[in-house]
Amino acid sequence: MHIHSVPIKIIALTFLILSTVSVFAQGDIEMADRMRSEGKIYVVVAVLSVVFLGLAVYLITLDRRISKMEKEKENQ
Amino acid sequence: MEIKKDWWKFLSIVLVLTAIIGGMLIPVPRLAILNETIRNLFYHVTMWFAMMILMTGSVFYSIKHLRSFDVMDDAKARISAEAGLVMGVLGLVTGSVWAKFTWGAYWVNDPKLNGAAVTILVYLAYMILRNSLPEERQRGRISAVYNIFAYVLLMVFLMILPRMTDSLHPGSGGNPAFSNYDLDDTMRIIFYPAIIGWTLFAAWFAQLKFRLFKLNYKLESDLFDLKQPS
Numbered sequence: 002m003h004i005h006s007v008p009i010k011i012i013a014l015t016f017l018i019l020s021t022v023s024v025f026a027q028g029d030i031e032m033a034d035r036m037r038s039e040g041k042i043y044v045v046v047a048v049l050s051v052v053f054l055g056l057a058v059y060l061i062t063l064d065r066r067i068s069k070m071e072k073e074k075e076n077q
Numbered sequence: 078m079e080i081k082k083d084w085w086k087f088l089s090i091v092l093v094l095t096a097i098i099g100g101m102l103i104p105v106p107r108l109a110i111l112n113e114t115i116r117n118l119f120y121h122v123t124m125w126f127a128m129m130i131l132m133t134g135s136v137f138y139s140i141k142h143l144r145s146f147d148v149m150d151d152a153k154a155r156i157s158a159e160a161g162l163v164m165g166v167l168g169l170v171t172g173s174v175w176a177k178f179t180w181g182a183y184w185v186n187d188p189k190l191n192g193a194a195v196t197i198l199v200y201l202a203y204m205i206l207r208n209s210l211p212e213e214r215q216r217g218r219i220s221a222v223y224n225i226f227a228y229v230l231l232m233v234f235l236m237i238l239p240r241m242t243d244s245l246h247p248g249s250g251g252n253p254a255f256s257n258y259d260l261d262d263t264m265r266i267i268f269y270p271a272i273i274g275w276t277l278f279a280a281w282f283a284q285l286k287f288r289l290f291k292l293n294y295k296l297e298s299d300l301f302d303l304k305q306p307s
Contacts, residue, residue, distance in 0.1 A: 030107040030108065030109055032112055032113050046098055046101045049097050049101070050098060053094060053097055054094070057090045060281065060285075065078060067285060068078065074292060074296075
């Protein structure tokens with residue numbers, strides 16, 4: 002009754018793997034392909050990076066100011 | 078800031094930048110329903126990982142406080158939990174936005190989501206408990222013990238209970254979140270650095286807050302010394 006024989010398992014596994022490959026290959030799942038091919042995604046990435054770097058620089062200056070306060074406190 | 082001592086702050090900037098640039102640009106699996114939003118893995122899921130790591134730090138300092146009764150350890154426990162709470166709330170809000178797209182509602186009645194909400198409430202209760210105890214030593218001890226319970230609840234609500242029932246959320250209902258179907262190898266290259274990056278970035282905020290607390294504490298004890306008649 003049991004059909005859990007090794008060849009069937011291998012065939013099933015191969016089929017599964019192949020079906021995933023075909024899912025990856027076909028383009029019918031909607032992705033932002035056009036935005037990427039036109040290179041507009043780089044504009045978004047550039048803006049995000051600038052915003053984050055700006056916040057990071059602001060955090061660094063805050064860190065420096067606190068370091069200065071710590072030094073002043075120790076020298077008292 | 079010195080490179081030698083504060084290298085991890087620069088590392089956090091580099092790693093978060095990697096998450097922003099790489100997370101947007103690397104090829105991701107084409108999956109139905111998720112589509113391009115699978116990239117939220119680098120921004121939403123990492124919030125929860127950062128939260129859990131910060132809460133682990135918090136409970137570490139709570140246990141340390143119970144052994145040393147040092148006020149500074151108590152402050153470290155509180156501030157780590159605060160930073161973790163910020164990450165947790167961000168995780169909840171970003172998850173809600175993502176849920177609207179994939180599941181059609183901002184909130185679905187799901188064990189993982191409700192567990193996450195309860196965890197946030199547990200840590201809010203920790204903050205309320207702290208604020209309701211005016212005496213410093215008592216506050217330190219009671220809230221340290223509560224924090225250990227809170228950490229156990231975090232594990233139960235985020236890691237254990239969602240895995241025991243069916244859930245829409247990956248990593249629940251017996252579906253591991255890190256199976257090959259959910260997370261492919263190219264995504265891991267960005268995902269793991271993103272976790273470390275966001276965690277260190279939050280830890281940076283926590284460290285600044287702790288240093289301000291320490292300065293303020295010293296200042297207040299100086300004032301106290303001035304007031305005392307000698």
